[in-house]
Amino acid sequence: MNNPKLQQKLTATIIAAHGRHYLAEADGRKLQCVTRGKKTNVAVGDIVQITTTSNDQGVIDKIEERSTLLYRSDQYKSKLLAANLTQLFIVVATEPGFADDLVSRSLVAAEAAGIKAHLILNKTDVAAALPRTRERVAAYGSLGYPVHEVSATARPEEAVQILQPLMAGQSSILIGQSGMGKSSLINLLVPDADIAVREISAALDTGKHTTTFTRLYQLPELGAGTAIIDSPGFQEFGLYHLTEGMLERAFVEFAPYLGHCKFYNCRHLIEPQCAVLEAVAEGKIARMRHTLYGQLLHESSQTLY
Ligand SMILES: Nc1nc2c(ncn2[C@@H]2O[C@H](COP(=O)(O)OP(=O)(O)OP(=O)(O)O)[C@@H](O)[C@H]2O)c(=O)[nH]1
């Protein structure tokens, strides 16, 4: 057994972040970590090199190159959500109602980060609201995003049967508005998630009832590298960091029309003979999505960083 006081070099995965405090895991060993200097550019899911300073503490020396990076941003700064994700699941429900704006923003963020996006329609047991919700969700299905219908509480085994195979071998983040049933789904997919959260919360000293931090659960029993990331419910999903070029490509339904506008530098807002605007007028692109595109373009011109 090594002397725990001895400085050791370890490769670890960041499994939770709270402010400037990080929790890393290396072969089942959990270490509270800080960065050198004032750096805050570490994200949950990052693979890092650590020098231990005690049995359960360390300093992050280096972040390994990321395959993907998902983030949100406002006018002032961007906020890392998670690194090295392969897919993103947006949880929506029959009730309470969900915001199309947030769904589309999540989809745009996933596209911009090069992450495959899915929708989970939860609470399908709420029969009265199902037809209308299905109709709304189908709009995203028709854009090519897979939709998975589940009921976390009425048919939990079925929900696991549907979702577990999709998670195997992948690094997945679940995001959704408060009340959609994301926690219920996480608890089905991650045995002992509650215990893990309490452990993380204690290690990071977040306060007893705080679950407002992003955390990663490793599930090697589903295949090497399987990870499920739970993020706090959000009300806003700012995307100020996206450039105009990224935005037009992140709206996947624009693809057939890009390059067919009269002006090569068309922004698809008010320009004459714009192929995108023509597609909107013909109902081939949903007006709601084009409106959001305009809003995001505006946001991207407002960044102060
Ligand atoms: N009818 C029904 N209710 C559900 C289902 N899944 C979750 N709920 C209920 O919906 C409520 C919210 O579920 P949570 O799992 O806490 O939702 P959440 O999305 O994690 O919400 P936050 O914790 O606020 O972020 C709870 O009362 C759940 O029991 C479902 O499939 N059907």
Ligand SMILES: [Zn+2]
């Ligand atoms: Zn155009």
